[in-house]
Amino acid sequence: MNFKAITLIGLLFLGTGLQVLFADSRPNIIYLMSDDQSSYSMGCYGNSDVKTPNLDRLSSQGVTFDNHYVTTAICMASRATAMTGMYEYKHGCNFSHGEMMTSIWANSYPILLREAGYLTAFAGKFGFELRETPNGPKLELPAEDFDRWGGGPGQTSYDTKKNKSMVAYAKEYPHATLSYGAFSRDFIHASAKSDQPFCLSISFKAPHKPATPDPRFDDVYAGMTFKKPANYGREHGEHFSKQSKQDRQYERFHSWNYSDKYDEVMATYHQQIYAIDVAVGMVREALEEAGVADNTVIIYTSDNGFFCGSHGYGSKVLPYEESTRVPLIIYDPRHANSGKGLRSDALTGNIDFAPTILSLAGLPVPENMDGSNLMALYENPNAELHESLALVNVWGEAATHALGVVTKDMKYLHWGYAAEGFEVTEELYHLGKDPLELTELSGNPEYSPAMQAMRKAYDRHLSDWKKEAVAYNNYQPYGTIFDRETDWSEKEGLFDAKGIEAARKATAEARKTNAVAPKDKGDKANKREDR
Numbered sequence: 001m002n003f004k005a006i007t008l009i010g011l012l013f014l015g016t017g018l019q020v021l022f023a024d025s026r027p028n029i030i031y032l033m034s035d036d037q038s039s040y041s042m043g044c045y046g047n048s049d050v051k052t053p054n055l056d057r058l059s060s061q062g063v064t065f066d067n068h069y070v071t072t073a074i075c076m077a078s079r080a081t082a083m084t085g086m087y088e089y090k091h092g093c094n095f096s097h098g099e100m101m102t103s104i105w106a107n108s109y110p111i112l113l114r115e116a117g118y119l120t121a122f123a124g125k126f127g128f129e130l131r132e133t134p135n136g137p138k139l140e141l142p143a144e145d146f147d148r149w150g151g152g153p154g155q156t157s158y159d160t161k162k163n164k165s166m167v168a169y170a171k172e173y174p175h176a177t178l179s180y181g182a183f184s185r186d187f188i189h190a191s192a193k194s195d196q197p198f199c200l201s202i203s204f205k206a207p208h209k210p211a212t213p214d215p216r217f218d219d220v221y222a223g224m225t226f227k228k229p230a231n232y233g234r235e236h237g238e239h240f241s242k243q244s245k246q247d248r249q250y251e252r253f254h255s256w257n258y259s260d261k262y263d264e265v266m267a268t269y270h271q272q273i274y275a276i277d278v279a280v281g282m283v284r285e286a287l288e289e290a291g292v293a294d295n296t297v298i299i300y301t302s303d304n305g306f307f308c309g310s311h312g313y314g315s316k317v318l319p320y321e322e323s324t325r326v327p328l329i330i331y332d333p334r335h336a337n338s339g340k341g342l343r344s345d346a347l348t349g350n351i352d353f354a355p356t357i358l359s360l361a362g363l364p365v366p367e368n369m370d371g372s373n374l375m376a377l378y379e380n381p382n383a384e385l386h387e388s389l390a391l392v393n394v395w396g397e398a399a400t401h402a403l404g405v406v407t408k409d410m411k412y413l414h415w416g417y418a419a420e421g422f423e424v425t426e427e428l429y430h431l432g433k434d435p436l437e438l439t440e441l442s443g444n445p446e447y448s449p450a451m452q453a454m455r456k457a458y459d460r461h462l463s464d465w466k467k468e469a470v471a472y473n474n475y476q477p478y479g480t481i482f483d484r485e486t487d488w489s490e491k492e493g494l495f496d497a498k499g500i501e502a503a504r505k506a507t508a509e510a511r512k513t514n515a516v517a518p519k520d521k522g523d524k525a526n527k528r529e530d531r
Contacts, residue, residue, distance in 0.1 A: 024117065027334065028191070028296040029199045029357055030184075030283065033082065034276055035075060035125060035208040036316060037302035039327040040229065041273050049226050050270050054281040055329065058300060060341045062331030063378050067408055068348045072392045073304040073316045073323040078350055079127035079203065082303070083108040085354030085369030088392050089469040089478065095395050098473035099129040099138060107366050109354040111145060113199045116363055119191050123150030123166065123183040124203030127303070134472035148190075150183045156205050158212040175214035177206045177275040181282030188283070192290035199357070203303075204279070207272035209256075211265070214275045221267040221274075228262065231436040234312030239440040241425040243415040244318050246399040249307065252314025262309060269308065294333050297360055299353065302326040311437070319391035319404040319413055321437055330356075330378060337378060344381040347408045348374060349389045384408070390461040394478055403465075403482040405458045408432070412454035416481060418488035428454060455484065 039045040042052045044059035070078045071087055077094040084091045084104060093100040105111065114120045130139045143149035143165070152163045160179045161170035169179040180202050191198035230236075234253065237245075244250070252258075257265050280300070287293035307313040307322045316323040328348065332338060351371035358365050359373040372385050391404035391413075399422060404413040409432035415425040428442040428451055441447045466479035477494040480486055 024195060024197055025295070026118075026197045026361055027332070028197050028292055029113075029118075029360055030296060030298045031082075031199070031201045031353065031357065032204070032280065032283070032298065032300045033079070033124075033202070034204045034206060034273070034300075034302040036304060036306045037207060037273060037276075037327065038305040038308065038322055039325060040322075041207075041270060042327055044329070045327060049224065051220060051274060052277045054277045054284065055300065055327075058280065058284075058298065058331050059329050061333075061339055062298070062329050062342075063337065063381055064341075064343045065328040065330075065348050065374075065377070066343055066345045068301070068326055068328035068350075069324050069389055069391065069406060070302075070304045070326055070350045071390055073319065074393075074395055075125070075208075075303045076128050077392075077395075078303040079125075081350050082301075082353045083110065085109070085351055085365070085371045087351060087370050087390060087465075088394070089465050089475045090368070090370070092470035092473045092475055093128050094473075097394065097475070098134060099131045101134070101470075101472075102130050102132050102139070105130055105142065105145075107368065109357045110199065110201065112358060112363060112366075113361055114145065114147070116361060117196055118361060119147045119194060119196045119198040120145075120201075121148035121150070121183075121187045121191075121198070122146050122201045122203075123180050124152070125156045125205050125208075126151040126153065127203065129153070148183075148187050150180070151203075155208065158205060175212075175216070175275070177204060177214055177272070178279055178282070180204060181279030184279075184283045185286035188286040188292065189290050192292045197361070199361070202279075202283075204276050206276050207269050207306075211268045211272065213268055213271040217271050217274050217278075221271050224267050225263050226266045226270075229310055229436070231310045231438055232262075233309065236436075236438060237311030237313060239427075240311060240320070241413070241415040241427060242422060243399040243402065243417050243425060244313075244320075247317070247397040249313045249315045249318055249323075249400075253307075253309060253312045256314045258307075258309030258314055259312075266308065269306075296333070298329075298331045299356070300327065300329045301350070301353075303350075317393055317396060318400065319393055319402055319411075321411075321431070321435065324391055324406075330374060332375070332378060335378060337381070342381045344377045344383075345408065346377050346381075346384050347386045347389060347406070348377070349386065351389070352385070388457045388461070390465075394475075401478075401481065403458065403462065403478075405454055405461055406431070407454070407457070410450055410454055411437075412451070412458055414458060414482065414484060416484075416488070416491065419492065424488070426451075459484070 040047050042055050044056045072078050077088040080091045080093040091104050110120050150165045156163050158176050160166050160174055160176045166179050169182050173179040287296050304316045305323050305326045310322045352374050355365045355369050355371040356374040388405050388407045393402050399417040402415050411429045413427040418424050426442045427440050429437045469475040481491050
């Protein structure tokens with residue numbers, strides 16, 4: 001054998017060795033998000049009435065977070081926050097405000113991971129649209145920004161065949177929830193054959209209204225009676241602000257039948273979540289079959305919670321616990337803390353997802369992101385991540401627009417709308433002692449020091465808003481609207497008349513549509529999509 005042949009063979013062996021040495025060992029990442037799911041809908045969060053075996057198993061194997069909040073409790077803004085790691089006023093995206101700019105989308109976790117060599121996929125309700133400029137045309141959904149796409153515009157449909165990108169799954173899985181499990185299965189199997197890590201993001205439509213459960217699970221909760229939470233009913237919401245009672249969240253206690261058909265409504269709600277649980281089982285089975293389970297991190301959460309009759313409210317949006325505190329489970333099979341059923345009571349938020357996913361991928365976190373790496377709590381569940389988080393609502397009737405601050409133990413809400421018949425209202429809750437928000441403490445002298453501390457925290461968050469809010473989509477005026485020291489006479493004209501009018505029309509339509517109490521399964525009156 002001549003020298004050239006020996007050299008060639010040596011180089012081939014060297015190349016193979018280098019390929020093994022530098023093989024991409026970064027973890028695969030799966031981000032699973034439900035829609036309108038409260039933490040009390042899961043067994044691992046203490047509800048013995050429900051059946052969520054796959055989610056409970058995920059909880060027992062990973063770390064479960066007990067104080068996880070969405071910083072805006074409505075799907076469009078919350079999903080944009082999860083993707084970008086920023087508060088709503090920085091990504092500038094919500095109903096009646098406007099779309100996300102492509103310059104912000106360029107720094108979202110799906111884009112950054114794909115640029116770094118990850119295979120990426122998305123399926124389900126994308127939740128927001130894009131523009132290149134605030135006054136430019138809306139763009140198509142960014143299917144080309146993913147290696148595989150199963151997403152859809154708007155609310156998408158529970159009827160799989162109506163979701164254009166998911167039609168291939170319609171015959172076997174006519175209801176959309178399990179179709180996303182099948183999409184995940186196929187992407188996992190295909191990606192496992194590649195030498196690239198993957199990031200799969202699934203946004204389930206369930207259990208979002210209109211309540212449309214998969215009929216294959218009709219027997220799961222048939223005839224069930226559900227225990228009502230201790231804060232159920234109007235008598236437990238009398239101390240809430242007058243402002244909070246001015247939009248459809250209040251009337252839906254009756255129109256969505258929490259007041260008179262609680263068991264029937266909750267059976268449907270939990271049945272939809274049961275289907276998600278089955279889909280999660282499909283995902284985990286696919287990971288095992290593909291041989292990548294040991295190197296795949298799973299994150300499970302919801303875009304916001306749901307009142308389900310607590311305090312005599314329905315829906316979400318408002319900055320109370322049932323609306324803003326949601327489930328979060330992370331499972332990292334590579335970590336020594338896995339398999340111990342650990343829980344963390346640290347304060348966490350949906351601003352933390354993008355930084356966490358980027359950090360898992362070994363990527364730097366952009367300075368513009370507001371969140372932190374949740375894996376610090378996986379390493380030490382007794383550690384802390386945030387002193388406080390802002391809770392935002394700038395959608396719907398003007399009276400309900402509010403800014404709040406939550407810490408691990410306290411919550412402060414500021415309702416600044418003070419037109420005729422209203423006055424500025426503050427609310428304070430000691431969540432450590434009163435997680436159901438049954439006792440309002442703003443006028444309690446014993447809590448005066450806590451009140452002052454929470455006001456200062458509020459002012460710090462408002463200062464950030466004033467400095468960092470986008471210059472479009474009507475976010476900058478809220479720096480004044482939410483200012484505790486500014487008189488109402490200087491605020492009243494700052495509300496976006498166009499946005500408020502649109503919200504009023506939506507509310508009027510909701511009330512008109514729900515004038516006759518809908519049946520939760522199949523009644524046309526309940527087919528109106530809810531934001």
